[in-house]
Amino acid sequence: MKITCLVEDRARPPLRAEHGLSLHIEGDVNILFDTGQSGLFMENAELLGVDLGDVDLAILSHGHYDHGGGLTHFMEINENTEVLTGEGAFRGRWAVEDGAERFIGIEEITDPRIRLIDEDTVIHEGYTILKGFSGPFRRPLGNRTLFMESAQGLVPDTFDDELVLVIDGQGGLTVVTGCSHNGILNILGTVRDHFPDREIGTVVGGLHISGDALYVASEIQEFEVGKIYTGHCTSEEAFKVLGRSCNVNVLRTGTVIEVD
Numbered sequence: 001m002k003i004t005c006l007v008e009d010r011a012r013p014p015l016r017a018e019h020g021l022s023l024h025i026e027g028d029v030n031i032l033f034d035t036g037q038s039g040l041f042m043e044n045a046e047l048l049g050v051d052l053g054d055v056d057l058a059i060l061s062h063g064h065y066d067h068g069g070g071l072t073h074f075m076e077i078n079e080n081t082e083v084l085t086g087e088g089a090f091r092g093r094w095a096v097e098d099g100a101e102r103f104i105g106i107e108e109i110t111d112p113r114i115r116l117i118d119e120d121t122v123i124h125e126g127y128t129i130l131k132g133f134s135g136p137f138r139r140p141l142g143n144r145t146l147f148m149e150s151a152q153g154l155v156p157d158t159f160d161d162e163l164v165l166v167i168d169g170q171g172g173l174t175v176v177t178g179c180s181h182n183g184i185l186n187i188l189g190t191v192r193d194h195f196p197d198r199e200i201g202t203v204v205g206g207l208h209i210s211g212d213a214l215y216v217a218s219e220i221q222e223f224e225v226g227k228i229y230t231g232h233c234t235s236e237e238a239f240k241v242l243g244r245s246c247n248v249n250v251l252r253t254g255t256v257i258e259v260d
Contacts, residue, residue, distance in 0.1 A: 061178025172201030
């Protein structure tokens with residue numbers, strides 16, 4: 001299986017970067033996981049030799065612009081692929097800082113190819129989407145400024161739409177996450193509960209860690225993850241802190257990960 005990063009916060013020319021994440025997964029099923037915030041992932045895909053016309057399934061990890069802003073662009077060039085996203089992904093999402101409100105959601109798409117997921121779902125043998133990440137660990141500190149629309153107005157975001165892809169291969173489990181808003185520790189705990197006899201070989205995606213890096217680093221060791229590839233929404237300081245206790249690798253536009 002090969003995972004190619006089409007968009008990340010960093011890149012080396014001629015590839016380009018933007019704040020966001022998009023991954024192409026080539027295996028028994030070809031998957032587009034998130035689309036960044038624009039059509040840039042398509043331009044990078046062409047430079048990387050990735051054919052988005054061969055994508056069998058698209059997954060939107062959650063309803064933030066930097067993960068789903070490019071979805072309409074993908075649906076225009078690929079007219080047949082189903083798109084899976086969590087129930088609630090199209091609700092209004094806002095960042096509120098110093099009294100200023102900024103829209104960070106994605107506009108609702110009305111298309112029969114959009115399939116809303118409200119439970120754990122097996123999409124192919126060895127490919128499972130998990131949804132619902134309760135656990136004892138703290139949620140990311142960065143969530144404190146993130147809100148969603150409700151009948152009562154803006155309320156703290158629950159991120160109950162968040163989806164994580166788990167691929168079971170010879171090298172153990174590969175966990176693909178968009179932003180880990182429910183907390184990477186709770187996500188890994190949920191993965192372990194679903195696959196108690198399998199080791200977590202690789203984690204790929206955003207970890208949403210900044211000021212809570214020491215806490216995450218002290219707890220994540222219990223999951224004995226083989227390798228972590230991250231960048232988006234993981235601060236440089238968090239990367240350094242995690243690197244003291246984990247095998248952490250930089251994820252940037254153009255990174256190619258080979259997994260058994």
